[in-house]
Amino acid sequence: MTLTSSIQSPEATAARTERVEAAAYRIRHYALNMGEVQGQGYVGQALGAAEMFAVVYADQLRYRAEDPEWEARDRFLLSTGHYAIGHYAALAEAGIVPVAELDSYGSDDSRLPMSGMSTYTPGMEISGGSLGHGLTIAVGTALGLRYQGSEARVYNFLSDGELDEGSTWEAAMGAHHHQLGNLTAMVDINALQADGKTDTVLRTEPVADKWAACGWFVQRVDGNDMGALLAAFDAAAAQAAPEGRPSVILCDTKVGRGVPLLENREKAHFMRIEEHEWQICREQLTAGYEGETK
Numbered sequence: 001m002t003l004t005s006s007i008q009s010p011e012a013t014a015a016r017t018e019r020v021e022a023a024a025y026r027i028r029h030y031a032l033n034m035g036e037v038q039g040q041g042y043v044g045q046a047l048g049a050a051e052m053f054a055v056v057y058a059d060q061l062r063y064r065a066e067d068p069e070w071e072a073r074d075r076f077l078l079s080t081g082h083y084a085i086g087h088y089a090a091l092a093e094a095g096i097v098p099v100a101e102l103d104s105y106g107s108d109d110s111r112l113p114m115s116g117m118s119t120y121t122p123g124m125e126i127s128g129g130s131l132g133h134g135l136t137i138a139v140g141t142a143l144g145l146r147y148q149g150s151e152a153r154v155y156n157f158l159s160d161g162e163l164d165e166g167s168t169w170e171a172a173m174g175a176h177h178h179q180l181g182n183l184t185a186m187v188d189i190n191a192l193q194a195d196g197k198t199d200t201v202l203r204t205e206p207v208a209d210k211w212a213a214c215g216w217f218v219q220r221v222d223g224n225d226m227g228a229l230l231a232a233f234d235a236a237a238a239q240a241a242p243e244g245r246p247s248v249i250l251c252d253t254k255v256g257r258g259v260p261l262l263e264n265r266e267k268a269h270f271m272r273i274e275e276h277e278w279q280i281c282r283e284q285l286t287a288g289y290e291g292e293t294k
Helices: 010-038 043-048 050-060 081-094 099-104 134-147 166-177 207-213 226-238 277-293
Strands: 075-078 154-159 183-189 217-222 247-252
Touching: 010 043, 010 050, 010 081, 010 099, 010 226, 010 277, 043 050, 043 081, 050 081, 050 154, 050 183, 050 226, 075 081, 075 134, 081 099, 081 154, 134 154, 134 166, 134 183, 183 226, 207 217, 207 247, 217 226, 226 247
Parallel strands: 075 154, 154 183, 183 247, 217 247
Antiparallel strands: none
């Protein structure tokens, strides 16, 4: 996978956007199919963050599907282990995990447990579970790659709930201190966490100002707007360097995005979806996607 130049003709830009939007659609479909295996899960987050996963794996990340341990690869670190269902869908879209294997999601002896574990899944760089660890590992990884003279970049996926953790902000300060210009963080701001709405659990706004105060290059976009998301990643890539400001892209997303049945469902952090609803979800997803692409 190679990076796409940000200097493109309107036709090339449209084709690029269409290609990555198609990847996001398939990622959502894979997530629904996996969710049906268990009848429940963190499906809403996977749907909401599909564009984020698609941009990384279909447009930005350098990897070799046939060799997930390729030394020169970019690293994608999923801090939020419960988002694994979305990550598995992206790994399948990238060809790292066979699509047929998604049917084993969350089952005994599966390589795809409900919470991401690096010891099980090819392409899964870290085991995520307790939040607040991912960015600290990303800082160490980015620093280590720089010491090795590697041109690889590190991408860290966080959630807005994870910003409650003090270790996240320690790592943010550390990344600026070490001038880790090879590090890009992306934060899924869906305004919901296990204990309720994010702003009622622990208010983190003005979150962009806080990242800026830590010395990061900050962008905030609609995380479900593919054009805006691609432009933000291009801007982050343009200023990336072995030494320089780390980048953060704050992505406002909607839980259940693309499936109206799920977009306004209560208790959406961990969804229980009735047996007869799964096919309705797929039909709504397809109808919405086809309507947008006509």
